[in-house]
Amino acid sequence: MRAPEFWRGGPSFLGAALAPLSLFWRAGTAIRRMIAKPARAPLPVICVGGLVAGGSGKTPVAIALAQFLLREGIAAHIVSSGYRGSFSKSRAARRIDLSRHDAAETGDEAMLLAHYAPTWVCRERCQAARAAHEAGAEAVILDDGFQDPSIVKDLSLLVVDGGYGFGNRRIIPAGPLRETIADGLGRADAVVLVGENTSGVTAAIPTAIPLLRALLMPGPEAADLAGREVVAFAGIGHPEKFFQTLKSLGCRIRAAHAFPDHHRYQPREIEKLLSEAAKTGAVLVTTAKDAVRLPAEARGKVAVLSIMLAFRDEEALARLLAPLFVRG
Numbered sequence: 289m290r291a292p293e294f295w296r297g298g299p300s301f302l303g304a305a306l307a308p309l310s311l312f313w314r315a316g317t318a319i320r321r322m323i324a325k326p327a328r329a330p331l332p333v334i335c336v337g338g339l340v341a342g343g344s345g346k347t348p349v350a351i352a353l354a355q356f357l358l359r360e361g362i363a364a365h366i367v368s369s370g371y372r373g374s375f376s377k378s379r380a381a382r383r384i385d386l387s388r389h390d391a392a393e394t395g396d397e398a399m400l401l402a403h404y405a406p407t408w409v410c411r412e413r414c415q416a417a418r419a420a421h422e423a424g425a426e427a428v429i430l431d432d433g434f435q436d437p438s439i440v441k442d443l444s445l446l447v448v449d450g451g452y453g454f455g456n457r458r459i460i461p462a463g464p465l466r467e468t469i470a471d472g473l474g475r476a477d478a479v480v481l482v483g484e485n486t487s488g489v490t491a492a493i494p495t496a497i498p499l500l501r502a503l504l505m506p507g508p509e510a511a512d513l514a515g516r517e518v519v520a521f522a523g524i525g526h527p528e529k530f531f532q533t534l535k536s537l538g539c540r541i542r543a544a545h546a547f548p549d550h551h552r553y554q555p556r557e558i559e560k561l562l563s564e565a566a567k568t569g570a571v572l573v574t575t576a577k578d579a580v581r582l583p584a585e586a587r588g589k590v591a592v593l594s595i596m597l598a599f600r601d602e603e604a605l606a607r608l609l610a611p612l613f614v615r616g
Contacts, residue, residue, distance in 0.1 A: 337434020
């Protein structure tokens with residue numbers, strides 16, 4: 289599903305009406321944390337997560353972090369739950385093989401991550417971390433693992449979208465929050481603010497918590513798409529951000545189609561979109577996350593615009609990570 293509009297912020301009838309149901313979500317979260325027995329992995333565990341359901345930039349942060357560690361000479365692997373993939377139901381840790389596996393097995397986010405660093409999928413994240421260690425990893429990055437109490441984290445990074453912030457600040461289903469802001473910030477070692485702070489979200493972040501600022505930028509494909517007519521489609525948490533990125537490149541958007549997050553595209557859907565683009569002489573374009581969910585026969589027919597993340601102050605990031613890798 290796509291995040292409902294009333295989750296964005298401000299008072300709403302639906303938010304108020306659903307607020308009592310949020311108590312059940314909070315109770316379930318509390319019970320899960322209370323009965324959990326966190327296991328410790330044999331290597332540093334860096335968690336990248338968020339407080340809101342939907343896209344806040346967690347996957348780009350995980351990719352950028354893995355690339356940073358690899359540049360520093362640290363063999364970083366990524367661990368994913370494999371959301372919406374069949375591997376997510378297994379207790380056996382699997383390392384993604386891009387030549388053999390597909391998004392239906394691994395989940396779209398894990399498949400995308402595997403293009404940048406060795407990536408493991410398992411129902412039990414600590415089991416995947418142990419497998420990564422045996423395969424030579426010196427650190428693991430948990431993608432979207434902030435609410436998982438089953439594994440001890442050595443460093444927890446809370447990712448916040450500067451434009452969306454914490455939405456209407458209500459708990460699911462009344463709002464986008466997976467837990468209260470206070471609970472989440474209480475476990476965060478640092479906050480990664482993605483984009484400009486147009487939501488005023490930094491006012492809720494205690495000054496004692498380090499704040500890392502980061503920017504999302506179009507990938508190298510932007511040069512070929514700039515100024516062209518396009519038909520765009522996306523099935524991500526906030527598809528409007530993708531469409532806005534295309535506009536910032538000077539693309540003339542003839543049509544923009546928003547699909548549910550993690551939508552698995554059927555051949556007939558892509559053929560319909562290709563036909564629409566062909567009628568106007570436009571390029572059919574989507575996100576890198578959507579591209580891994582395309583039918584195999586359609587992948588060469590759809591242009592892809594990747595999004596990369598850059599930390600504004602890599603020295604601050606290095607200082608935050610340094611204690612994890614002190615050689616004894």
